[in-house]
Amino acid sequence: MNLSAENALYYVTGEAAFVDDMPEPSRLLHGLVVTSAEAHARIRSFDLEAARRLPGVAAVLSSRDIPGHNQMGPVIRDELCLAEQEVTFAGQAVFLIAAETMELCRQAAAEIRVEYEPLPAILSLEQAMEAQSLLGPPRTMCRGDAEAGLRAAAHRISGTLRTGAQEHWYLETQVCLCVPGEGREMTVYSSTQHPSETQALAAGVLGISRNEVAVEVKRLGGGFGGKETQANHTACWTALLSRATGRPVKIRLNRDQDMIMTGKRHRFRIGYSAGFDSDGLLQAVRFDFHSDGGAASDLSFAIMERAMLHADNAYFVPNMEIRASVWKTNLPSNTAMRGFGGPQAMAAIETILDRIARHLGKDPLEVRKRNFYRHAPGNVTHYGQTVVEPPLSEMADRLAASSDYHTRRRAAADFNACHEFFRKGIALTPVKFGISFTTTFLNQAGALVLIYADGTVAVNHGGTEMGQGLNAKIQAIAAAGFGLPAGQIKVNATSTSRVPNTSPTAASSGSDLNGMAVRNAIETLKQRIAEAMPAVFADRFGGEKSSAEDIVFEGGCIQDRRRPGCSVPFSEAMREMNLRQVSLAASGFYRTPDIGWDKARGWGKPFHYYVYTMAVSEVLLDLLTGEARLLRVDILHEGGRSIEPGIDRGQIEGGFLQGVGWCTTEEIKWDEGGRLLTHSPDTYKIPTSGDVPPVFHVELLEGRPNPGTVHGSKAIGEPPFMLGLSAWLAIKDAISATAGHREEPDFDLPATGEAILLSLQRLKPGR
Amino acid sequence: MPSTISFLLGRKPVTIDFCGSAAWSPAWTLLQYLRSLPDRKGTKEGCGQGDCGACTVVLAEPDREGRLKYSAVNSCLLFLPMVHGRQVLTVEDLKFPDGSLHPVQQAMIDHYGSQCGFCTPGVVMTLFALFKQKPHASAAEIRSALAGNLCRCTGYQPIFRAAQQCLALSGPERESSEEGSTLAELNSIPPAEWEWTGKSEIYCRPKSLEQALEMIGRNPTLSPVHGATDLSLQVHLKHNPPPGILDLSAIPELRASRQEKEELILGSGMSLSDVAGHVRRTHPALEEMLQRFGSAQIRNVATLGGNVGTASPIGDALPALMAYGAAVELKSLAGSRTVPLSDFILGYRRTGIAPGEIIAAVRLPFPPPGARIRAYKVSRRHDVDISTVNGAFRLQLDSDGRIREARLVFGGMSPFTRRAAGAEQALLGKEWSRAAAEEAAARLQEDFQPISDVRGSAGFRRQVAANLLLKFWSDTRSGQAP
Numbered sequence A: 001m002n003l004s005a006e007n008a009l010y011y012v013t014g015e016a017a018f019v020d021d022m023p024e025p026s027r028l029l030h031g032l033v034v035t036s037a038e039a040h041a042r043i044r045s046f047d048l049e050a051a052r053r054l055p056g057v058a059a060v061l062s063s064r065d066i067p068g069h070n071q072m073g074p075v076i077r078d079e080l081c082l083a084e085q086e087v088t089f090a091g092q093a094v095f096l097i098a099a100e101t102m103e104l105c106r107q108a109a110a111e112i113r114v115e116y117e118p119l120p121a122i123l124s125l126e127q128a129m130e131a132q133s134l135l136g137p138p139r140t141m142c143r144g145d146a147e148a149g150l151r152a153a154a155h156r157i158s159g160t161l162r163t164g165a166q167e168h169w170y171l172e173t174q175v176c177l178c179v180p181g182e183g184r185e186m187t188v189y190s191s192t193q194h195p196s197e198t199q200a201l202a203a204g205v206l207g208i209s210r211n212e213v214a215v216e217v218k219r220l221g222g223g224f225g226g227k228e229t230q231a232n233h234t235a236c237w238t239a240l241l242s243r244a245t246g247r248p249v250k251i252r253l254n255r256d257q258d259m260i261m262t263g264k265r266h267r268f269r270i271g272y273s274a275g276f277d278s279d280g281l282l283q284a285v286r287f288d289f290h291s292d293g294g295a296a297s298d299l300s301f302a303i304m305e306r307a308m309l310h311a312d313n314a315y316f317v318p319n320m321e322i323r324a325s326v327w328k329t330n331l332p333s334n335t336a337m338r339g340f341g342g343p344q345a346m347a348a349i350e351t352i353l354d355r356i357a358r359h360l361g362k363d364p365l366e367v368r369k370r371n372f373y374r375h376a377p378g379n380v381t382h383y384g385q386t387v388v389e390p391p392l393s394e395m396a397d398r399l400a401a402s403s404d405y406h407t408r409r410r411a412a413a414d415f416n417a418c419h420e421f422f423r424k425g426i427a428l429t430p431v432k433f434g435i436s437f438t439t440t441f442l443n444q445a446g447a448l449v450l451i452y453a454d455g456t457v458a459v460n461h462g463g464t465e466m467g468q469g470l471n472a473k474i475q476a477i478a479a480a481g482f483g484l485p486a487g488q489i490k491v492n493a494t495s496t497s498r499v500p501n502t503s504p505t506a507a508s509s510g511s512d513l514n515g516m517a518v519r520n521a522i523e524t525l526k527q528r529i530a531e532a533m534p535a536v537f538a539d540r541f542g543g544e545k546s547s548a549e550d551i552v553f554e555g556g557c558i559q560d561r562r563r564p565g566c567s568v569p570f571s572e573a574m575r576e577m578n579l580r581q582v583s584l585a586a587s588g589f590y591r592t593p594d595i596g597w598d599k600a601r602g603w604g605k606p607f608h609y610y611v612y613t614m615a616v617s618e619v620l621l622d623l624l625t626g627e628a629r630l631l632r633v634d635i636l637h638e639g640g641r642s643i644e645p646g647i648d649r650g651q652i653e654g655g656f657l658q659g660v661g662w663c664t665t666e667e668i669k670w671d672e673g674g675r676l677l678t679h680s681p682d683t684y685k686i687p688t689s690g691d692v693p694p695v696f697h698v699e700l701l702e703g704r705p706n707p708g709t710v711h712g713s714k715a716i717g718e719p720p721f722m723l724g725l726s727a728w729l730a731i732k733d734a735i736s737a738t739a740g741h742r743e744e745p746d747f748d749l750p751a752t753g754e755a756i757l758l759s760l761q762r763l764k765p766g767r
Numbered sequence B: 001m002p003s004t005i006s007f008l009l010g011r012k013p014v015t016i017d018f019c020g021s022a023a024w025s026p027a028w029t030l031l032q033y034l035r036s037l038p039d040r041k042g043t044k045e046g047c048g049q050g051d052c053g054a055c056t057v058v059l060a061e062p063d064r065e066g067r068l069k070y071s072a073v074n075s076c077l078l079f080l081p082m083v084h085g086r087q088v089l090t091v092e093d094l095k096f097p098d099g100s101l102h103p104v105q106q107a108m109i110d111h112y113g114s115q116c117g118f119c120t121p122g123v124v125m126t127l128f129a130l131f132k133q134k135p136h137a138s139a140a141e142i143r144s145a146l147a148g149n150l151c152r153c154t155g156y157q158p159i160f161r162a163a164q165q166c167l168a169l170s171g172p173e174r175e176s177s178e179e180g181s182t183l184a185e186l187n188s189i190p191p192a193e194w195e196w197t198g199k200s201e202i203y204c205r206p207k208s209l210e211q212a213l214e215m216i217g218r219n220p221t222l223s224p225v226h227g228a229t230d231l232s233l234q235v236h237l238k239h240n241p242p243p244g245i246l247d248l249s250a251i252p253e254l255r256a257s258r259q260e261k262e263e264l265i266l267g268s269g270m271s272l273s274d275v276a277g278h279v280r281r282t283h284p285a286l287e288e289m290l291q292r293f294g295s296a297q298i299r300n301v302a303t304l305g306g307n308v309g310t311a312s313p314i315g316d317a318l319p320a321l322m323a324y325g326a327a328v329e330l331k332s333l334a335g336s337r338t339v340p341l342s343d344f345i346l347g348y349r350r351t352g353i354a355p356g357e358i359i360a361a362v363r364l365p366f367p368p369p370g371a372r373i374r375a376y377k378v379s380r381r382h383d384v385d386i387s388t389v390n391g392a393f394r395l396q397l398d399s400d401g402r403i404r405e406a407r408l409v410f411g412g413m414s415p416f417t418r419r420a421a422g423a424e425q426a427l428l429g430k431e432w433s434r435a436a437a438e439e440a441a442a443r444l445q446e447d448f449q450p451i452s453d454v455r456g457s458a459g460f461r462r463q464v465a466a467n468l469l470l471k472f473w474s475d476t477r478s479g480q481a482p
């Protein structure tokens, strides 16, 4: 059954209201954020008076007008809400305007006079490294002796890989509507993945307490990590304007503002060395990870940590050393995005595997299989977690067979032999992705389940619905728990007034954590009801007394499983409960068990479990234009027992294509002043329908329930993203075919047409 | 003087008088108008610049045979007066009066076509137009129709499945009965013509060519527009409106084409979708280029006249038009003149148009038999992208196989689209061989000094331009179809 049908109904009819679609409160003002055009400059002076005097302008604010703390750093408090003496990136918020119309806001912005004194700016990783501009202390993680392993290995390769930034491009840009209440109360309607943090930061800038701020989130028009911390900004700005004017205010960034002001996926520069034997078995790997954190920390350190924890991907590396630095530059603070550091690290280890195969003249799949995690002792990661029964080899075999991998590789070689201006390339890449927040305390969730006396149920939880089908899954969990049809369950908008202190909906953990919390609340209610039911049965049916253990919730009824016929419809039973003074509200709580991570030592069990997924991509490369087209993709995904396969399939297909975008057409460029050049969809190209491979198979591996999660399911959001790497390496395979697979192409990420053509040129004989 | 437009919004007739309205100005986009209505929030803004399709609505109007023709368009680009005499359908209009879902909506639900749902209304409207206009669309046509609807969540695959399901269903329809009355209502709306002067802008809406010429003759600072896919960005994205807008979209004669002995005469206001249909057989290289021009929503409103009018260095129709030897027909109160396109484009976004003139038509000669003509577009993304380099090439060989005439036109290589004189020269009198192509390619280095910009470096442009000549050779060498 299509459980998401109910939500989908509102989407296809246009009824689903996003923040900008909500009925506008009377006296609504529109807000505009005035940003810096300089990457780094001292603010010598500014004058807001002319702007303030314009009729229809209700407020023009600078950092001096912030009643609370001028701070919105989510973890480390190093991020100002509005710039003070200095701007540290182009696109930084400096002033806020509220006016009757957007047109008036723009006019007011034109009246603001600011004098900047430009300062030297750091705009690349290389410049940051030269200036030793670190955001925090570097970190190292190691197992064994990488140095010795590299020395002892029969073969060695080394190189540098650069991976590019990526814009989230959620379809709904950042938006917030604030409505002031009595006294200092503020209701915040935000498109945020982290309502509790939005609440905390909004309270912080307003200088009020959290119980005076209510954040409500009905749905997001996409998040992908871009609204995990950076929706806070728009919310804080809106709240400030609303407080200053005492009126409702809405800020919706337009597309270009959103792209200019918000952070992206971190670009990485990765140095690597790998040592291996003549069979391609890895002996040692050393990585130097450098990420561009931008002007403030945001989540950069957690992202780098996850990168370090995925430097192995699916491979056992006996000796591993990872050194990691997060650099500070004069660009918007980079932030969470689907995969959260995992993609960058996997690009690096997959590059190594790919190079080993070429170096030894072997099939890359064979080399990958040889290095997969296997039985003990080859099943322990470089951070000490045991990889329990990895299904990697079986999956690779199964996928190779179902996708005709070997036949198609031969066919590609034949094709390449007889075409001068085209090449085909094929690659299979695996993903092993760890599920849990590596910031351990975040692995918790709360829920509040309410049953009304008519037998309908309202579920509240801390997660946010942003397209991942969370609410449909929660509804399914609740329906199964109470033995009710899904239609009797309603999942409410997420609200900090109903569930406090929640974690972000991120790290693919939304349904794992919130689903469990909801289930726990349901168990509490069922227990309470079961204890009260024997009296109901006795009054209705007489006879021997039922015992609470025998009460079951099934088929819309509550029954005694030992006494056939002793059954009351759920709705009637709830009326009885109400009459008998039984509480029909319960909160639930869940914390992920069995995880423990010693950050300082870099050792432990940070992940509850792993998700495994694999893809084979085939591309056709036009050697004259550098254009690469995906011909066929086959995916095999191991996702536990899926609560809703239709949703999971969509997450896989969508995640894959987003990954392909990062690997191919999505290129972020800045000018020499640190201003974003690719600030609109006109210049920043995410995949369209034309980029979907014409043959695209997705298979969900069935029948492997995941112990210790809701219904044996597994998280789904992030892992498929990294399958995009198969397309990237297929392009590399095609490039490398032009030199008989003997030489190593220069190849970074993204592989744009221009990058491909350059790579081809460098491979040309005689150069 | 009233400045009134009338149209159907769904099933409801609407009349707006801009003179009496403080709320709406004619330079508003259709999207701004829709979103100002409390019950039309389904249509979304994802970019406000024609690239994402979240704002897609469907316009219905009588076609030449008197049937309703449905086109998906970006409401964020269209000036509000352009809907005069048409029916505007948004996602809220699709449910049947009995409350049941349209097959397109049902299919989107059945196949998980929505995740976050923000792109969904636009996708639904694109599919609805397809359902109406092309119920037998192939898989490739479905993809192409959807290329203007960005979805960041689904990876499109579920949407393709939905499209296939609903198209398979498109049988006898419940709407048909309503279409008759819609047609009658639309036909009863008389053409409107007016001039409107606001605080800072002027909007003129002639209904005939004479009126248009008279208006621009009186006020030569007016900017003519057809589809507004270029001009609207100037107004709403760059906030740099021209002094006045002369909206030519309601002039039937500019939207018509005719055929003479030697050439096709294409009205400057014909949409690119329309043009593509007309030139498919006669000018396949142009048609192929138009397939990759913007998105379906853009092609449904953008025009040939607009593409020539922008004189953009990466205008995609321009190289092919020049390769076919097109000329521009200009009209003003003083009369009319015809200028070869290659003489009309003078510089970066600069044409030889005289004050008071408008582009009335593009004259497109039929190519002589045996001409080898191809057009190419290189962009960072295959669909809905601006060219980094484009080109159209044409060779005429003598009976002995030597090149008699060569036209090598490139865009993206200099401030305006132009021919590569040196490379052309290098080809004359030669056999059409790889060596000849390579020699011509080498000469391009002197013909053009391209710039580096966000779409590509100068080096890349040079390399690609040279490679395109090799590709042209590979595609047209003996043994290949000419």
Ligand SMILES: Cc1cc2nc3c(=O)[nH]c(=O)nc-3n(C[C@H](O)[C@H](O)[C@H](O)COP(=O)(O)OP(=O)(O)OC[C@H]3O[C@@H](n4cnc5c(N)ncnc54)[C@H](O)[C@@H]3O)c2cc1C
Pocket: B049, B050, B051, B223, B224, B225, B226, B227, B228, B229, B230, B231, B232, B248, B268, B292, B293, B294, B295, B298, B301, B302, B303, B304, B305, B306, B307, B308, B309, B310, B314, B315, B316, B317, B353, B357, B358, B359, B360, B384, B385, B386, B387
């Ligand atoms: C999302 C998007 C994608 C696009 N993709 C492409 C693409 O792939 N390739 C490409 O080449 N372009 C592309 N464009 C640009 C634009 O769509 C084209 O240039 C189109 O042909 C313009 O036609 P129009 O009728 O909409 O022009 P308008 O916006 O109406 O006019 C454009 C210019 O021409 C002038 N003009 C228009 N008509 C006349 C006339 N009759 N007489 C004199 N001057 C006139 C106007 O004053 C204006 O300066 C794209 C634009 C968008 C928004």
Ligand code: FES
Pocket: B044, B045, B046, B047, B048, B049, B050, B051, B052, B053, B054, B055, B056, B074, B075, B076, B077
């Ligand atoms: S809003 Fe993106 S195309 Fe109109």
Ligand code: FES
Pocket: A171, A221, A222, A467, B113, B114, B115, B116, B117, B118, B119, B120, B150, B151, B152, B153, B154
């Ligand atoms: S469903 Fe989210 S953008 Fe399409």
